[in-house]
Amino acid sequence: MEAIEDTIGQQDDRDTRGALLRAATFVFADRGFDAATLREVTRVAGANIAAVNYHFRTKDELLRLTLVHCLGPLNAARLKAIAECEEDPRPSLWLVLRAIVAPFVELSLDERGGRAAIRLMLQTKALPRKLTNEILAEQFDELHRRSRAMLQRLAPHLSEVQIALRYEYIRGAILHIVADLDPNARRMPGLESIQKHVSDSALIDDIIDFCEAGFLRRGD
Known part of the structure; x- marks a missing residue:
């Protein structure tokens, strides 16, 4: 996941929601929705689990968006x-x-x-x-x-x-x-x-x- 982390790490830290969506795109595409974890998404986005809960509430909603x-x-x-x-x-x-x-x-x-x-x-x-x-x-x-x-x-x-x-x-x-x-x-x-x-x-x-x-x- 290092290549993904390097890419996402360059994003504006203020754009947490956007960073999570970009990270989710790569993690879901690379790992599959069922295998991917929210912890992987947040690590790639440089965010935390609380940010996912705040912006998306559930993994299904994160996938939808x-x-x-x-x-x-x-x-x-x-x-x-x-x-x-x-x-x-x-x-x-x-x-x-x-x-x-x-x-x-x-x-x-x-x-x-x-x-x-x-x-x-x-x-x-x-x-x-x-x-x-x-x-x-x-x-x-x-x-x-x-x-x-x-x-x-x-x-x-x-x-x-x-x-x-x-x-x-x-x-x-x-x-x-x-x-x-x-x-x-x-x-x-x-x-x-x-x-x-x-x-x-x-x-x-x-x-x-x-x-x-x-x-x-x-x-x-």
């Missing part, structure tokens, strides 16, 4: 980008895909140079619970609905089911590659040389090109 802290700005940017596409009388598929992909890649990068928020989100999907399901619905459902509506507008010949599936393929591609390129994740065979060096802009363009080709595949 940590996810909101991680995902809120990211999804606000994606909704803004989708809204701009909705207002365009002739939006292109490339721009709609960019609205879905770019904020996710650009805003998920954390102060350690990794993607702790993405790894934390993947954990909540792999180990679902009522609390995290509610948070993910609150954070993502509107975005998913409006993104699918934009894709349907661009491909009216595809059925609702085909649109939903292709949207899930797009989401899966984004999540998978961003998680695997996190330098704090396991080194993936074949990706070692670029795991720390690929630029966000190159990654975004490559994901969009890949998703565009798949989305345009002729439907049955």
Whole structure:
């Protein structure tokens, strides 16, 4: 945990609540919510247990607000980008895909140079619970609905089911590659040389090109 402690230790000591949220993001992502302890979070944040009780009261509430802290700005940017596409009388598929992909890649990068928020989100999907399901619905459902509506507008010949599936393929591609390129994740065979060096802009363009080709595949 030394690398995390060094990072968090540089934060403004007055921002105890913010420091606890940042520390919780890293500790939960690295250790898993169930394995992580509040003592670990407070040690990384340079705070004490009383501070957690004061600001969050429970571990579940700390998890909820940590996810909101991680995902809120990211999804606000994606909704803004989708809204701009909705207002365009002739939006292109490339721009709609960019609205879905770019904020996710650009805003998920954390102060350690990794993607702790993405790894934390993947954990909540792999180990679902009522609390995290509610948070993910609150954070993502509107975005998913409006993104699918934009894709349907661009491909009216595809059925609702085909649109939903292709949207899930797009989401899966984004999540998978961003998680695997996190330098704090396991080194993936074949990706070692670029795991720390690929630029966000190159990654975004490559994901969009890949998703565009798949989305345009002729439907049955």
